[in-house]
Amino acid sequence: MTQGSGDLVQIKNVDKVFKRGSEEIHVLGGLDLTIPDGEFLALMGPSGSGKSTLLNLIGGLDRPSQGSVEVGGENIDQLSDRRLAAWRARHVGLVFQFYNLMPVLTAQKNVELPLLLTHLSRAERKKRAAIALDIVGLSHRNHHFPRTLSGGEQQRVGIARAIVTDPTLLLCDEPTGDLDRKSGDEILDLLQALNREQGKTIVMVTHDIHAAARASRTLYLNKGRLSTELEE
Amino acid sequence: MKYLYLVWSNLKRAKMRTSLTLLSIIVAFMLFGYLGAIKQAFNQGIDVAGLDRLIVRHKVSLIQLLPASYESQMEQIEGVDDAVHQTWFGGVYQKPSNFFAQLPVEPEEYLEMFPELLLTDEEKEAWFNTRTGAIAGRKTADRFGWKVGDRIPINATIWPRKGGERTWEFDLVGIYDGAEKGTDTTQFLFRFDYFDEARQNGQGLVGWYTVRIKDPERAAEVAAAIDSRFANSSSETKAEPEGAFLQGFANQVGDIGFIMMSIIAAVFFTILLVAGNTMAYAVRERTNELAVLKAIGFTDRGVMGLVLGESLVLAGLGGAVGLLLAWLLVSLGDPSNGSLPVFYIPARDFIIGTVLIAAVALVAGILPAMQAQRLRIADALRR
Known part of the structure; x- marks a missing residue:
């Protein structure tokens, strides 16, 4: 991923419309957003405001109804499904609220999942997964299945899976939403460290002001529009 | 091969369901092999009859x-x-x-x-x-x-x-x-x-x-x-x-081939329903996980391949074990205590068995696999 002007993400005049039967639901309308490389951005807003939709558009999980989404100089809304999948595998790490780990795989194997899409050997995949687990402080739990891990530990595995391919962009959808305060703080510490020490650009959707305070910038989304201030 | 672990792990998810499905496939293929030997016995000599x-x-x-x-x-x-x-x-x-x-x-x-x-x-x-x-x-x-x-x-x-x-x-x-x-x-x-x-x-x-x-x-x-x-x-x-x-x-004792084919067709139709049901459940209960796989970079075809792979492993394992058991049973001797002139599973039936394994895997897995292929990430993650 190439970063030209120092802006990693450039969203221009994006609309997103969902259809429910004959009804059209306008979730985002004429939205513009620029995210500099290396930023830790928090996205806040009420439920249904379009935060997750915006995150999905940035991560290439969904396509805009109109407008363009450029990430690292690539117009990802123009890519075919196959190329978009390959782009996600290379450049994006995803962290989910409910961790979304495969219950049938150990922590180590969960972290290795994105590496299956690479040409790395089995030994190399294992080695990289071990390093990722080490970064999140879970190398001692690598053979544990998700059901035997606490929520905080599962989220750490989720983060390890997100960073194992060394992506530039980390997209976190309420990463502390299912955790207690202490575990949530540990996850936020980890995300901050990844941003500061490894230069990861992070976009985090959250409802939690306390979590948003860890970000370098917070934007509020309401009725499909972004602002720097929380609108009542 | 690197995906085999993933396929196998998914099959182990519901051990009881997978075991029962596997067992039914084993029984079907065992029956297929054994009935094939009986059919061969009744048609004894026809295959090797002299053309002259x-x-x-x-x-x-x-x-x-x-x-x-x-x-x-x-x-x-x-x-x-x-x-x-x-x-x-x-x-x-x-x-x-x-x-x-x-x-x-x-x-x-x-x-x-x-x-x-x-x-x-x-x-x-x-x-x-x-x-x-x-x-x-x-x-x-x-x-x-x-x-x-x-x-x-x-x-x-x-x-x-x-x-x-x-x-x-x-x-x-x-x-x-x-x-x-x-x-x-x-x-x-x-x-x-x-x-x-x-x-x-x-x-x-x-x-x-x-x-x-x-x-x-x-x-x-x-x-x-x-x-x-x-x-x-x-x-x-x-x-x-x-x-x-x-x-x-x-x-003179009836169209043995037709009788055998009728039994086998009924058995395999049932097996298709059982295996198809297993695969449909397997996909439906982990819609979210399949969406995550797509989110982290698996292509639509890749996810489809994983589901078909599960179907193939299930049918392949069941079919192979079933045919092996049939071969072992047939090797023990014919059910009439030796009065059937010939009693063996002809090589042709092993080939047909292999084709049947692929057919069962494809038919049972294709609809769930297409469902997985069509899954839209954003929609599935919202569920």
Whole structure:
């Protein structure tokens, strides 16, 4: 991923419309957003405001109804499904609220999942997964299945899976939403460290002001529009 | 191969469900293999029937006898190379359930006509020189523990000896093997001259003829010439290719092939429903996980491949184990305790079995796989 002007993400005049039967639901309308490389951005807003939709558009999980989404100089809304999948595998790490780990795989194997899409050997995949687990402080739990891990530990595995391919962009959808305060703080510490020490650009959707305070910038989304201030 | 772990782990997710599905597939393929062996037994000889051989029997039925003099007359018909006769003896060895075919034949001519019966030169010589000599197929000899030199008493049910004596005694001078896997090695063959002279009645009559023709492509023409030669005689004939004769013989107990296919089709239809249901559940209950796979970079086709892979592993494992068990069961012997002339799973059925495995995997997995392929990440993650 190439970063030209120092802006990693450039969203221009994006609309997103969902259809429910004959009804059209306008979730985002004429939205513009620029995210500099290396930023830790928090996205806040009420439920249904379009935060997750915006995150999905940035991560290439969904396509805009109109407008363009450029990430690292690539117009990802123009890519075919196959190329978009390959782009996600290379450049994006995803962290989910409910961790979304495969219950049938150990922590180590969960972290290795994105590496299956690479040409790395089995030994190399294992080695990289071990390093990722080490970064999140879970190398001692690598053979544990998700059901035997606490929520905080599962989220750490989720983060390890997100960073194992060394992506530039980390997209976190309420990463502390299912955790207690202490575990949530540990996850936020980890995300901050990844941003500061490894230069990861992070976009985090959250409802939690306390979590948003860890970000370098917070934007509020309401009725499909972004602002720097929380609108009542 | 790197995805196999993922496929296998997913199959282990619901162990009970996977085990039961696997078990049903195993049973289906075991049944397929075992019934295939039974079908082969009923069609015994058809696959290895000589293309250059005709069977000539009485036009009315197989149990009506023909004159022994027909042999030389048939050999004079154009296109006929050689003719040998056989007669159904229908005796009982020790008890009626010990069934095997016993036929009085002309030894030299018979062995010449059926080169697939393998004897050593010493055994042949002994048979040609021993009036009460008999040879047995390996399967029957093994079944009863016979060895060369044994005296085999057989009680006649059709052909008593002169004076009414029903016990015939034969000296076992040879044990023949089959040149091919499908060769019948259950027969017990003894000399016609001894039989004809010693039997109480029916002298000069034989059961049916096997006729070797010079050109297999003229089989129908030669068969017609034979029937025409004996038309309007007291013993009219019906000549047909050996394969057709054996098929007709097998069909006397019903169309075995059709019966087997009906059973197998019903079983496999049920298996498709079971396996399809398992795969549909497997996909439906982890919609979210499949969406995550797509989110982290798996392509639509990749996810489709994983689901089809699960279906293939399930059907492949079940099918392979089922066929292996069928092979083991068949190797233990036929269910009639050795009276089926041949009992084995033909190689053709293993090939069909492999095709069936692929078909079951594809049919059971294709709809869930397409469902997984079409899954939209954003929608699935919201569920």
